[in-house]
Amino acid sequence: DVKVTQSSRYLVKRTGEKVFLECVQDMDHENMFWYRQDPGLGLRLIYFSYDVKMKEKGDIPEGYSVSREKKERFSLILESASTNQTSMYLCASSYFYRTGEDGYTFGSGTRLTVV
Amino acid sequence: SQQGEEDPQALSIQEGENATMNCSYKTSINNLQWYRQNSGRGLVHLILIRSNEREKHSGRLRVTLDTSKKSSSLLITASRAADTASYFCARTGANNLFFGTGTRLTVIP
Numbered sequence: 069d070v071k072v073t074q075s076s077r078y079l080v081k082r083t084g085e086k087v088f089l090e091c092v093q094d095m096d097h098e099n100m101f102w103y104r105q106d107p108g109l110g111l112r113l114i115y116f117s118y119d120v121k122m123k124e125k126g127d128i129p130e131g132y133s134v135s136r137e138k139k140e141r142f143s144l145i146l147e148s149a150s151t152n153q154t155s156m157y158l159c160a161s162s163y164f165y166r167t168g169e170d171g172y173t174f175g176s177g178t179r180l181t182v183v
Numbered sequence: 184s185q186q187g188e189e190d191p192q193a194l195s196i197q198e199g200e201n202a203t204m205n206c207s208y209k210t211s212i213n214n215l216q217w218y219r220q221n222s223g224r225g226l227v228h229l230i231l232i233r234s235n236e237r238e239k240h241s242g243r244l245r246v247t248l249d250t251s252k253k254s255s256s257l258l259i260t261a262s263r264a265a266d267t268a269s270y271f272c273a274r275t276g277a278n279n280l281f282f283g284t285g286t287r288l289t290v291i292p
Contacts, residue, residue: 072225101279110271110284111226126279158225171216171228172273172280179223 071095074159074175081182087146089178091159098163100142101172102126102134105156117142149182156180188283189272195289202259204286206272207252215248216273216280217257226271229257264292 075090093100101116103126113126115134123134131153135143142161146153156179160172190205206215214233218226232239232248232255239246245258259266267290273280 099279103282108284111282113279113281116279156223160226171218171231172226173228174218174225176225177223 072159072161072173072175074157074178076178077176079178079180081146081149081180083150083182085146085149085182087149087180087182089144089146089157089159089180091142091144091161091175092140093142093161093173094140095161095163095173096139097161097173098139099161100136101160101162102132102142102144103158103160104128105158105177111158114144149180151182154180154182189270189286191286192284193287193289195291196262198262198264198290198292200262202262202266202288202290204257204270204288206255206257206283208255208272208274208281208283209253210274212250213275215246215255216275217244217246217255218271218273218282220269220271220285222268229270259288262288262290264290266290 072093081087099118102114103111105111112128114132117123117136133145156177158177159175162172188207216231217229220226230241230246232246243260248255269285269287271282271285273282
């Protein structure tokens with residue numbers, strides 16, 4: 069089975085800290101994505117990447133950066149965590165540049181709380 | 184917003200009944216997908232319907248697509264308590280997905 073693994077299920081960080089959220093997929097997918105999910109707002113795309121060292125801004129990139137040094141790993145970085153970044157963060161990956169029949173495969177999510 | 188909108192926001196039914204969820208979107212699509220999310224977990228891909236298809240089945244799931252109305256529906260037949268989850272439609276953009284806000288389905292045993 070395709071697996072997308074997010075390094076932490078729950079994280080608590082202090083305001084101003086630099087936070088790294090890691091995501092690893094084991095199926096050689098080209099595309100990787102970071103979403104955040106908030107009640108009433110659904111899933112919003114933060115950043116995505118379609119190749120190593122490539123990144124594209126999504127709908128809400130402010131306050132975030134990403135890194136993709138290896139094909140299987142896509143990291144989301146909160147440069148200086150703030151309380152409004154408390155959220156559920158979901159990583160996803162897919163084979164195709166244009167989504168094919170497989171759809172996206174999601175990780176289990178990281179619930180981040182910034183205090 | 185490029186997101187879709189699911190309707191209703193919440194749905195509660197008895198086990199064995201059918202559940203219908205609707206999704207509307209604003210722009211043209213290549214395909215539309217439905218996902219399921221159990222509480223506090225990641226999303227699971229259920230089914231994809233292409234813009235040139237009108238109906239698709241997968242087990243107890245039936246998806247319809249009306250591109251003239253920019254809408255889709257997901258029907259779950261003979262619901263089970265284990266179907267309790269949130270369901271999202273997702274519209275395919277140029278190279279990523281735009282998700283709706285979801286329908287929370289509760290199936291009462």
